[in-house]
Amino acid sequence: METHFKMHLSWAREQDAKDPLKDFRKEYLFPQHNGRDVLYFTGNSLGLQPKGVQAAIDQELQDWATLGVEGHFEAQHPWFSYHEDFAPLIAPIVGAKEKEVVVMNQLTVNMHLLLISFYRPAGKRKKILFEYKPFPSDHYAFESQAKLHGYTTEEVLVEMQPREGEIQIKTEDIIAKIHELGDELATVCFGGVNYYTGQWFDMKAITVAAHEVGATCGFDLAHAAGNVPVQLHDWNIDFACWCSYKYLNSGPGGVSGAFVHERHHHNKALMRLAGWWGHNAETRFLMQPGFDPMPSAEAWQLSNAPVLSMAAHRAALELFQKTTMQHLRTKSLLLSDYLIFVIREIEKKTGQAMEIISPIDHANRGCQVSVRVKGRNKQLVKDLAREGVIVDWREPDTIRLAPVPMYNSFEDVYRFGEVIIPLLS
Template sequence: MDFQNSLAFAKELDANDPLARYRDEFLYPQVNGKDVIYFTGNSLGLQPKRTKKYVDDVMKDWHELAVEGHFYAEKPWWDYHERLATDLAKVVGAKEKEISVMNTLTVNLHLLMVSFYRPEGKRIKILCEEKAFPSDQYMLQSQARFHGLDPNEVLVEVKKRKGEHFWRTEDILDKINEVGEELALVLMGGVNYYNGQVLDMKTITKAGKEVGAFVGWDLAHGVGNIALELHDWDVDFAAWCSYKYMNSGPGNASGIYVHEHYLGKKDIPRFEGWWGTKKETRFLMQPEFDPIETADAWQLSNPPILSIAPYLASLELFDEVGMEALIDKQKRIVAYLEFILGEIDKQVESTFEIITPKDRGCQLSVFLHGEGRSLFDYLMKNGVITDWREPNVIRLAPAPFYCSYTDMYNFGQILKEGILNK
């Protein structure tokens, strides 16, 4: 499609957008009396309007039933989390039994590494990307120390080539083969938080497993954003947060995936707790752990119902729309944003450099050469909610559920005004 940098064209795109009506499903902050242009769904998604009812229902059941809500609420609490598995499985390309919801992201990655990081002999190394998200770095370093190993000897980082802002798949594969028999685990961010790059998870997973390593993915920026086929790619495990593209609320519960190869096993290394035991025997209080034959076996405690109720509300939206439709709009709206940036770049003295490669989801990360923090502040004061990363990068994530093409056009005009009026 030939794009145009005009309000009329943007409104025409919105008029023909099959997802346009879902904008009204969300609540927007306001600046200067107007709904904001919201580009930070990669940090915290907007609140769906239907969320309040889901939370209120739990509060009502707590009020009226108290402890009996575990079994007699309309959505009984003791199996509440199971209601999320069907829709989540569709979103991540998994079987329902391979999905569970529990804890938060880094907690879950630590728990999964109990099962999938088993250093032995010379096979002790972990492959990750250069400058992984800090929480992942801290987690990997602490896991190495927990096993009595030196993180400097264990962690192997795949670096970008000099002068480039993205990773090349061939460099990752070369590093996997170079480490070879010493490689115990590949654990990387499937979508990079800084540059928005989507890694070739299928190819990397295959390569890691061919040298005998486990392969897992941190999908904090992937779930609800890109097409995933975790089961078919033979991924061993994955975890993600739910408050970004999944719109479940600040700090909300994490999801996990464990391939069916590892389900129903009593001999797999795993930290275990009461809620991971079979439902049929859980209340018999038996002394031996009897794992549920699903990913729920990795659960430790009963899930926080007030926390996962908003997640269930958001997943209802995903099930209504489907990932195929979301990704179709995602590709088009990001392409239009890229076009708008190019058009504005022609009209101002600054230079924009998009450091996100074509393998991407919702996010464009943009170097604002010649500009400083004052431009970011101008955008925020004028109703554009975006994200600043040092030294002069803004991250723009037009989530397809609630961002419009008119938003993209209006953003371009505000950006131009901010540069010309500095």
């Protein structure tokens, strides 16, 4: 961690002036509080609206109004091939080849579609290993997949526990657990970054271990996509899915994405729930029965593109095209290190115990810093909101803060400290 940090507004402003990504902030709409931008730290929950989104959606509405069905071919971005534009936009963000990604549905829907293909229990190999306290939707997906295959949840679900008294999970323990489960393990499915602690798991090491015992390996990247520089292709991950409304800033309930490693694309025997938009594009419009999957992640696509929500996604991803995940990561680490410094200053100045439950080391986290504010309750978040500071609360005493490199500033982080100190004193 850098040691030169200062709890001074002038220092924070100097960093902002030097920040090569500073102009991106102007591309986003900040909710207002007493005539100024709120201090927004919930980009891990819902990213801010890029200013270009309105025009992107308006364009589709206008094309629909003026062209009707002809918009499929005549719209500025023809709807017929609309989905194809997204592969080059999203692939570099998740470290994939273009043919390995597809934008479709919502996250949990995609998780199910991928589990249908990659969770194929047989004989004694039927267990799913997942992280301690996964996002509940993943848990429900695993439960229902177990039942779908005729098992009880007890027979299938294995929740990777941290060590006694710890909240983060050690990679060596995950690997040992995978080896212990051995040929009983069908699939490993972790969050890339855990939604609560912000722990970024060693996705590569987990995948290697899963493959060593003959299991498939996938990730829910809701908190990783656009946050940490994942390399889905190079890490040989089988499948992954993510949402677009957090770090990808594509709007509430925005369209999701999915990754399937190219190793699986030509396996026609792989079970897929099929729809017409996954059928071979050459013969799709012959409208014949007999599903012939596309030789790409598009084979998992069921339906034609939801153009209105994808228009928001397009505008949001075009901003990512103007930078790289590496540049965002460099700022993200500086900004979150500064936040960790500010939290320690708050603790010193107020005497309030603030336990950072996110990993401190860079290799194991993204920009989210989760802090237990001991003895406090949800009133703290309401008090902060009254002062124009938006953070989120997780029971029993945790606030999650995500200084997002795209639009947060060092001044935001400094001001968080300035506002919370009197509230805790």
